[in-house]
Amino acid sequence: MKGLLLAFLAVLVLGVGAVLLPRDAGKPQAVPFSEAARSEALSSTETLLDSASLLESTDTVTLLTSQARALLTPSSPSAPNTPSASPSSSAAQDRPTRAGFVSALSASASRRLADAANADGGMARLLAAVGTAQLLESSRLAATWGLPVPATPAEASTAPTQPPSCPASPGTATTAPTPGTAPTTADLPAALAAVVSSEQESIYAYQVALTRLDAKASATAATWLARHQQLLRGAEAQGRLHCIATPAREAGYRLPATFAAKPGLALGSMESSSLTAYADLVALSEGETRQWAIDGLVDAAKRSQAWGAPVGPFPGLSIDNSALPPLPSGTPSP
Template sequence: MKDDTQEAGHRGRYFRYAVFTLAALLVVSLGFVLIPREPAAPAPPPFSEQARAAAFSDAVDLRAAGSDLEGRAGGTLPAADSVEVSAAVSRAVTLLTVHARALMLPADPSLSTPALAPSSAPAPRPSTPADLAAALHSSGVQRLNDAETTDGGMARLLAGAGIAQLLAAGELAAAAGVEVDAPVSTPLPSGAPTPPTGCTATATAGSAGTGSSGSGSTGADLASSFSAVLEAEQELVYAYQAALNRLNPATVAPASGFLAEHEDLRREAAAMGVAHCAAMRPTPAGYALDEAFLADPARALGSLEAGTLPAYGDLIALSDGADRAWALSALQSAVRRTTHWGGSPGPVPGAVLDESRLPLLPESAQAPGPAATRAAQS
């Protein structure tokens, strides 16, 4: 016969265990509810924004270094060299000021971008003209690399800034008596990219916007952009053919080489335009040559070369992949020819900037150098 008292004791212990277990589960569950969940890590910014912020940061830092150097750049050099180096540093500071203003977001003119801070330690600030030339060259190469994959108009802005910084690096290095790589090192395209069979879809004008750069698209799509490049190349082929008999004999050889480049570019642009369903106009029988061209064909060629830069800038903004690589290379070559003839490619080759509409740098970006205040308003 079972002991009722013992059985009741067992049931009591089971009941207490159940109550304690339920209470423990309740406490644990309440703890999970009351303890705030760790916030999710913010999504990384788009690559184009990272590239813009890095370019802006580099421009500000290099500008500050140049401002520090200005006025003492040639302190240990002969007087003539000192003047030349100081002038090259001053021009670099002015250029970097424009770049920083073009790359700065007008809605938030802050120099603090913690979400975009580089993971590596910052490079030491350049302390000599040679150091500044090397840093400018490195920055220019990085801008061009980023331009290969950034979005639309930002690619054009980065490409133009990179090319201009490479040119400034070469000028400063020559003045300081040091060597850096060639200012424009990307060779001419060896041939147009092989397009897919039949017409391809074209980009829309909306993909070419740049935000604060002031260098938005002219409204062209990719097909009409190729048409514009082709028309520019056709005119330059004619101009070089007409100039060969009028140029100084010492300049005929480079002009002949440039003519061959334009003939290649014209042929490649035509093939790529057809692949993108561009409406190609018939090649004109000729172009009018004004008095300025007849009086100074070398200077006129420089102006004509400079006139092609916005067309290539649009093509960079509207294209991608192999088309953009071709356009980037062609823009660099066009800048090289422009400067050969003494033309000005502008502070951002390929982009038409209205500097009066660019945001001014905040006071925190003003370096203590003698050119800081003057350059910030340039």
């Protein structure tokens, strides 16, 4: 009898122990998508930085260094503040080829832009900016080195899906901020209003510039005028998609003082200022509208660069390099 009792107690203890043991003990927590995308972007950028240093591409090293420093810690409160990936080492790395580096840089750009479509707001804006700058840099290097220019994303579409039923009397249009500045209210209506206002001003500027540019530049301006008209229709369609009343078109706009003497330079500056509006829309939207904003950001950055206006390592973002954390020791520096 005593033996049976001891056996019963043993079974009971084992049973209770099995119940008390946590089912997921030792199982690692799932990493949020935004943090995983940031960490992967950092690792990829550090690897590219190693290669750019071996290729002695100084401007590219400077750009990638700034991006890696920004990716060390999230710039958005919506993304977790966790340690970054360890820096890559170039000690045993073979010297990369120019063609291989351009391809890798373009692939990284595409991945950053794809991840921006699904990340949290602030991280989405940072990834979109990093991806856009890397895309432009891969095209610049390809042209400089006489290589095929990498494929770039398609231009932003102008017709969203059929809008839902909206209230019979939509509210008054949101007042847009001055182009190139962030909206005073951080919400979707204000961000979309800023994009609409920016496109309206760009259309007016390009119409005026057509009579002041030489034949070659005028042909380019005419093409991009048509593009801005498409983008404005697209932005207004996005407003209808979300039942947002966008700003009405105005008869004219005040142009920069340099416009008469240097219209091309002024157009480049205007294109560059529109990057902020598109970057804010990336952060404050999601789904189809965010993808449209990402495509618009890339579009505007290309036009800025074509007019000679530099967009830097973070198109659409105002980031103070001096405030960024230093790279870990052993990481190449410019």
